[in-house]
Amino acid sequence: MSYMHLICQFWAHRFPCWGVCQLHFDPEQKTLYFYCQTPTGRTAISKDADAIANLDIGIEQFVVVLQGYPDIVIQKRCPLI
Known part of the structure; x- marks a missing residue:
């Protein structure tokens, strides 16, 4: 199982209501x-x-892309010490 396949399976299980998205790592x-x-x-x-x-x-970061809309960038949170 490739890393991308594993990530795709994880997203589909963790966030099933997202609908159809293509992933690129x-x-x-x-x-x-x-x-x-x-847009949904x-x-x-x-x-x-x-x-x-x-x-x-x-x-480290996740970028949500939809043509005609600004990208949404979600950065990984650093743990507080």
Whole structure:
């Protein structure tokens, strides 16, 4: 099982109401891009921004992309010491 397949399965299980999105992972920047097909999917992802920011899965930032809309960037939260 590839890393991307594992990530796709995780997202589908953890956030099933997002709808259809294409994923692209940039390993050098540790960034996962969600390419949404509808504004509804973009809205659903933005509602889960806090949960996404708290994930500890080796991804530093998440970028939600929908053509014609500004990108939403969700940064991983640093743990407080």
